[in-house]
Amino acid sequence: MSSPYTLINDAPLDRHNSFRVPARATLLAEVTAAEALPGLLALPAVRGKPLLVLGDGSNVLFTRDFDGLVIIVAACGIEILEDDGASARIRASAGENWNGLVRWSLTQGLCGLENLALIPGRVGAAPIQNIGAYGVEVAETLLSVEAFDRTTGKSVCLSREQCGFRYRDSVFKQQPERWIITAIALRLQRNAPLKLDYAGVREELAAMSVTQPTATNVADAVCRLRLRKLPDPAVIGNAGSFFKNPVVANEETQKLQAAHPGLPVFNAPDGKKLSAAWLIESCGWKGFREGDAGVSEKHALVLVNHGKASGAQLWSLAARIRDSVQGQFGVQLEPEPRIL
Ligand SMILES: Cc1cc2nc3c(=O)[nH]c(=O)nc-3n(C[C@H](O)[C@H](O)[C@H](O)COP(=O)(O)OP(=O)(O)OC[C@H]3O[C@@H](n4cnc5c(N)ncnc54)[C@H](O)[C@@H]3O)c2cc1C
Incomplete structure (x- = not known):
């Protein structure tokens, strides 16, 4: 029987992050069966080491090597647990490709994930920042999350409520x-x-000559929009939106709107959400480039690696962008990817 994990010493992570920045991990384990995790974590070479769980690395920025164990959960499988004709309960393993799951659900005649089509990454990362796009978040259809809890050494199943989902956030x-x-x-x-x-979803459907859209039509429209608006990480290294849209108090928003009438503002549960892209573009960063670190010409929110930028160079550019937005608007931007 083949081993449920592989373990590599001093592993390059270049292929494991969509910014394509160079970095190495002391140890890299790829795990194909969740049941193997306790055994792996008990190995003397692994015990006590800092841990980083990675999917496809499309929401991380390595600013240096990782001195510890990187685990990639590569267990796959999608199954229908229960189907009453009106709805179905499905289970997907962490190693599945997210967009693959979206497309699979559509072939089963199931909807709810179509607006989340083409988000890069694996299923296991979807709950981490409660992935969202085109007015939908994964928390809306998610029932539970199976996870290995390192504090107890046990596998648990957390209900949606226990996951503490918020805008790009979770426990x-x-x-x-x-x-x-x-x-x-x-x-x-x-x-x-x-x-x-x-x-733009309705406009894109109209451009596709679709008058009575199905969920698959919506997924196709979202894919067309995304391909047009976002740089493709296969062509130019990036991690999608680099900053979260800042949520600010209603009073502060009113002052900002009075001073900057063009500022896009959206409702949020605890205040108003501002467009980070608009703030960054207003500070003149769109299309900026210094060496190989830059800001996409397509989208001001996306930092890009034109070739040989290091994670530290991208992080230093991000800090300058954050400081200029703070200086011009008094608004604090927070990075969306995990900075390592
Ligand atoms: C071009 C582009 C467009 C994007 N568009 C969107 C978008 O529209 N909406 C959106 O929400 N995001 C978007 N993203 C960000 C990214 O696709 C998502 O955050 C995605 O869920 C990351 O998946 P991943 O497998 O690459 O995770 P990784 O980048 O590998 O990991 C992300 C985080 O999740 C943790 N993690 C990963 N897997 C596990 C696991 N099994 N268990 C515990 N922790 C884990 C990691 O430690 C890390 O903190 C975009 C990224 C790119 C490059």
């Missing part, structure tokens, strides 16, 4: 050393209303 993001996500369960409907009201 997993707050306690990154604690949890290794191994699978998720979702409830997907067969006839749920489609969400078409977010930026």
Whole structure:
């Protein structure tokens, strides 16, 4: 029987991060069966080492080598646990490709994930920052998360409520050393209303000559929009949006809007969400380049590696962008990717 994990010493991480910056890990383990985690973590070579769980590395920035163990959960499988005709409960293992899961759900006639099409990465990372796009977050369909809890050494199943989902946030993001996500369960409907009201979706469907959209049409429209608006990490290194949209108090928003009438503002549960892209573009950063570190010409929120930029150079550029937005607007930007 083949081993449920591989272990490599002094492993390069260049292929494991979508910024394509150079970095190395003391140890890299790829785990194909979740049950193997306790045995792996008990190995003398591994015990006590700092741990980083990685998917496809599309939301991380390595600013230096990682002196510890990197685990990639590569366990795969998608199954329907229960189907009552109107909706189905499905389970997907952490190693599955996210967009593969979205497309699979559509072939089953299930909807709810179509607006999240083409988000890079693996299923296991989806709950970490409660991935969201085009007016939908994964928390809306997610039922539970299976994870290995390193504080107890036990596997647990957390309900949606226990996951503490918020805008680009969860308990997993707050306690990154604690949890290794191994699978998720979702409830997907067969006839749920489609969400078409977010930026450009209706217009894209019209451009596709679709008048009565299906969930698959919506996924296709979202893919077309994303391919047009975002730089492709296969062509130019990036991690998507580098900063979260800042949430500020209503009073502060009113002052900002009075001073900057063009500022886009959206409702958020605890205040107003501002467009980080607009703030950054207003400070003149769109298309900026210094060496191989730069800001995308397509989207001001996306930092790019034109070739040989290091993670430290990208992080230093990010700090300058953050400081200039703070200086011009008094608004604090927070990075969205995990900085290592
Ligand atoms: C071009 C582009 C567009 C993007 N668009 C969006 C978007 O529209 N919306 C959005 O929300 N995100 C977007 N992202 C960010 C990214 O795709 C998501 O955050 C995705 O979920 C990351 O998946 P990953 O497998 O690459 O995770 P990684 O980057 O490998 O990891 C991300 C974080 O999750 C943790 N992690 C990963 N897997 C596990 C696991 N099994 N258990 C515990 N922790 C884990 C890591 O430690 C890290 O903290 C985009 C990125 C790119 C490059």
